[in-house]
Amino acid sequence: xxxLRYRHGGRVAYGLVEGDEVLxxxxxxxxxxxxxxxxxxxxxxxxxVPVVPxxxxxxxxxxxxxxxxxxxLVGTPVNLPEAADxxxxxxxxxxxxxxxxxxxxxxxxxxxxxxxxxxxxxxRCHKVDEAEALDYVLGYTIGNDVSERTWxxxxxxxxxxxxxxxxxxxxxxxxxDVDLDALTTTVxxxxxxxCRFATNxxxxxxxxxxxRMSRYLxxxxxxxxxxxxxxxxxxxxxxxxxEVEIDGIGVLRNPVVRAA
Numbered sequence: 001x002x003x004l005r006y007r008h009g010g011r012v013a014y015g016l017v018e019g020d021e022v023l024x025x026x027x028x029x030x031x032x033x034x035x036x037x038x039x040x041x042x043x044x045x046x047x048x049v050p051v052v053p054x055x056x057x058x059x060x061x062x063x064x065x066x067x068x069x070x071x072x073l074v075g076t077p078v079n080l081p082e083a084a085d086x087x088x089x090x091x092x093x094x095x096x097x098x099x100x101x102x103x104x105x106x107x108x109x110x111x112x113x114x115x116x117x118x119x120x121x122x123x124r125c126h127k128v129d130e131a132e133a134l135d136y137v138l139g140y141t142i143g144n145d146v147s148e149r150t151w152x153x154x155x156x157x158x159x160x161x162x163x164x165x166x167x168x169x170x171x172x173x174x175x176x177d178v179d180l181d182a183l184t185t186t187v188x189x190x191x192x193x194x195c196r197f198a199t200n201x202x203x204x205x206x207x208x209x210x211x212r213m214s215r216y217l218x219x220x221x222x223x224x225x226x227x228x229x230x231x232x233x234x235x236x237x238x239x240x241x242x243e244v245e246i247d248g249i250g251v252l253r254n255p256v257v258r259a260a
Contacts, residue, residue: 002250003029003139003174006045017042017173029138029174030122030221049096050141050174051120053224056094058145058162059209060085062202062228069232084204084212089145089226090163095254097172103238103258104164107148113236114145114229115187115244117199119206120174125219133210136219139176142252143226144169144244147233170224175249180206185230188243195231199246202227 002017014033015022022040027033030051061067061081068078095101103111122138145162146169152161162168183199204212209225236242238258245251 001139001176003050003176004042004045004172005048005050007048008040008045012048015040047097047172049094049170050172051222051224052091052094053222054220055223056089056091056168056226057213057223058087058089058226059202059204059228060087062204063197063230064203065197066228066230066233067203081203084209086209086213086225087158089168090159092165093163093168095166095169097169097252097254099169099254100166101144101146101169101236101242101254101256102166103148103236103256105259107164107258108150109235109237110149111236112147112149112233113187113189113194113242113244114147114233115185115195115246116143116145116229117183117185117206117227117246117249118143118170119210119225119227121210121219121221121223121225123221125210125214126217128211128214130207130211133207133214136210137206138221139174140178140246140249141170141174141224142172142244142246142249143224144242144252144254145226145229146236169244169252169254171252172250178248182248184247186243186245187231188245189234189236189240191241191243194234197230201230 015024024038025033125136146167180200185199186196240256
């Protein structure tokens with residue numbers, strides 16, 4: 001199932017995507033939902049971020065090639081992580097499929113994409129084993145962890161580099177029927193493939209992250225965990241259109257502009 005969060009007629013609702021239509025539901029997929037009987041054309045609704053998370057988590061460096069790239073960026077030795085480390089992002093950076101990525105006027109030209117799988121927590125999760133961790137996932141969506149690399153090197157935290165407004169496109173929907181091992185992530189800029197990688201070729205997988213996190217904190221319905229990126233991350237500029245596609249989930253597409 002594909003759960004779409006959208007606005008139509010001034011109302012925000014969830015619905016199931018069926019072809020080029022949305023089957024409207026009351027409630028939401030995290031508590032209780034059911035069909036209202038209304039059907040809407042998909043291109044007639046405003047697509048919103050699929051969830052506004054209570055907490056926005058992000059895996060640290062979680063793909064070997066990306067670890068090497070990051071080490072080269074800052075001129076440090078390559079050290080693969082020995083444990084699954086978790087960071088946080090700000091909800092203010094979230095924008096939906098189709099929205100503009102706005103590069104601040106004082107940003108450098110080193111603004112880059114990071115195409116990521118996003119796990120969406122479906123129910124309260126605390127102290128769970130890795131073998132059962134995926135049972136707590138409602139489904140998956142797509143994220144683009146836009147990053148200003150110069151700020152990333154100079155700021156003590158990532159408050160600007162990864163949390164600038166519009167720097168976290170997410171969507172277009174939550175897909176519940178996902179085979180993690182079958183997924184491939186492809187990033188395209190202006191229709192040209194910039195990178196492609198096996199989505200589940202992670203240092204630490206989704207189940208491992210959720211189990212480790214749940215030892216120390218409670219994951220709540222609607223929490224999201226962005227799982228990191230692999231492959232080259234190239235510069236994006238005003239006028240570009242960035243697409244992150246994950247087979248079986250969908251395509252997250254956003255145009256890029258620069259603030260005056």
